[in-house]
Amino acid sequence: MRITAVFFLAAMLLAPACARWENPATSMISADKSVVVLVLNPSVYTMQEVRVKGKVWEIETTEEPAESATFKLADSEGNYITVIWEKESSFAEGNIVEVAGLFDSNFISSENRFDPKLTAKTIKVLKGD
Numbered sequence: 001m002r003i004t005a006v007f008f009l010a011a012m013l014l015a016p017a018c019a020r021w022e023n024p025a026t027s028m029i030s031a032d033k034s035v036v037v038l039v040l041n042p043s044v045y046t047m048q049e050v051r052v053k054g055k056v057w058e059i060e061t062t063e064e065p066a067e068s069a070t071f072k073l074a075d076s077e078g079n080y081i082t083v084i085w086e087k088e089s090s091f092a093e094g095n096i097v098e099v100a101g102l103f104d105s106n107f108i109s110s111e112n113r114f115d116p117k118l119t120a121k122t123i124k125v126l127k128g129d
Helices: 002-019 035-041
Strands: 029-033 048-062 068-074 080-085 094-109 113-129
Touching: 002 113, 029 068, 035 048, 035 080, 035 113, 048 080, 048 113
Parallel strands: 029 048, 080 113
Antiparallel strands: 048 068, 048 094, 068 080, 094 113
């Protein structure tokens, strides 16, 4: 009886420690960032979850293999990042939106610049056009 009680007590105490580990750098959204901060510091935020607000411009939609959209998310000064959205669109050109997702930026050596992209997990319309 005593061994059974010790076993159950140990199981109860160790159960929370058995949860699946997640890397905090990729599992939590970092603080809200502005478009210009991401454009000027792409290597700092590469492969991090970020949340950013801006205006939707130049939407391009595709239907193959599944419905998706790519658009520019711009700030009031014309800085922008490319957003990739792989779900049905609930926003329109000119909307002010808040986008949360995984930021990535590849260096294009032929143009000597970074190509900042955000693969969106959520898009929330803050203000219509």
